[in-house]
Amino acid sequence: MREEEKKRSSLQKFFKKRWVFPAIYLASAALLISMIFWYQASGDNTADDSNLTEDSQELTGMDNNDAAIEVNQSFENISVPVKNEEEVDYITQFYDANASIEEQEAALIVDGNTYRPNTGIDIAMRDGSEFEVLASLSGKVSAVRNDSLLGNVIEVEHENGVKTIYQSIKDIQVKSGDTVKQGQVLATSGTSQLNKEAKNHVHFEIRKDNTALNPLDFFGQPFTALENVKEEAAETEQEEPANEMEQDPAAGESEPQETGAEDDAPSQGTDTEESQSRENEAEDTQAPQLTDE
Incomplete structure (x- = not known):
């Protein structure tokens, strides 16, 4: 009991000293400040980790800007150059040599006395009104x-x-x-002198x-x-329409003549009696001429 009383008395004497409480206050303040610094440092480390992930994406060439450019260019789907595709008609188709x-x-496309193969498609509203291109x-x-x-022409x-x-x-x-x-x-949308029939x-x-x-493909x-x-297939598609353009007007006139000749050929082959009678009549007409001479 005496020893415990001595310890209590010594502690009481210790806390009665003037410098004890200020020292305790400073120590607790220093501990608190050190904890704050430690917490901030741990937050900076997590931020550095995120920077490292961004840097790794840059090293692979897959940063956000490059990805956006690729999506906007190479990975676009080719669209019809009108707002409402369901409201338009393709009034003149593309000239296909295999069609x-x-x-x-x-x-x-009729241009005076010449025929031009359509190298694109002509699009118009069903009601004939103007529309945004x-x-x-x-x-x-x-x-x-x-x-x-x-x-007017725009090339992109x-x-x-x-x-x-x-x-x-x-x-x-x-x-x-x-x-x-x-x-x-x-x-x-507008009009042109080349294809007046297409109107607007x-x-x-x-x-x-x-x-x-x-374009429809x-x-x-x-x-x-x-x-x-x-490229080779595309070149043949470009050359063949040009040949057809030169031959089409003549072909349109020659086809009836060819079909007429084909119709005559079978009739001559089957009607053998008529052909023989014609030959006999020719000989009879030539005979008097020889006797007159």
């Missing part, structure tokens, strides 16, 4: 010009030799050198290495579908 004769004739793909405007035959260049062309338009909203996004308004419309073309392709397809087009 039937009827389809080829429907894809010819939209960019089918993102790209850069390479040319804006006025043609006396084709009307894309990657890997691909180009889209918009003709028979008015109220042009872009200029050469502009960068356009898919779905952006380029102009308003837009003539739309897709070209790969300056070779015309059928690529609507809704990814842009990479144009990159996979074989």
